[in-house]
């Protein structure tokens with residue numbers, strides 16, 4: 001049983017907790033008896049997710065458990081020790097998993113294919129295995145509102161499909177439910193909360209700088225520009241994902257299934 005010692009207060013904390021609670025209710029993300037594996041990479045999003053889920057847990061009318069799982073991909077310089085210290089100091093149950101994903105990527109990555117896609121696939125496989133070994137039935141990921149709408153725009157602009165992410169879906173392994181409780185929380189609030197709480201954020205230490213993801217950066221910049229003229233644009237976009245009108249789209253299979 002987790003006995004987290006962190007006690008939070010303040011406007012940001014209350015806002016993030018309220019929005020996370022709303023997402024949990026809207027999508028029925030957490031149920032009595034759940035044991036949730038929280039993927040903790042050492043970034044601001046995953047620390048925030050873990051601490052907020054724990055704060056909600058302590059006041060919830062239902063009972064659920066959390067286990068933090070950290071996957072060290074094996075890039076030299078990754079400070080898993082800093083993450084572990086934070087988790088243990090705060091009383092979280094945790095599994096620290098060292099892997100050689102970096103070596104496998106070096107050896108097996110085919111020329112021209114995406115290093116991030118391969119790396120994510122490898123780490124996801126390890127996460128599923130560890131979640132199962134820990135007896136977890138759900139896996140919580142730290143994707144936030146900005147991730148959802150950037151992915152929506154990326155898919156529309158570059159892939160030609162209307163798709164973002166799901167707040168709750170069955171994992172590829174057919175065993176775990178993957179949940180994203182921060183779906184309603186903006187990245188800027190997470191960044192500010194993380195800085196306010198002095199979370200010991202560590203870099204993934206991999207040779208790829210995610211800021212070089214040119215298209216995602218373009219979506220961020222586009223949204224920031226539009227937000228100056230349309231302050232609520234992010235909320236409209238995230239709402240649009242929950243308000244789909246298939247009769248007004250061009251998906252032939254979908255329109256056949258709608259009277």
Ligand code: SF4
Nearest residue numbers: 115116119204206208
């Ligand atoms: S940025 Fe680095 S650690 Fe993250 S998915 Fe890409 S290769 Fe892996």
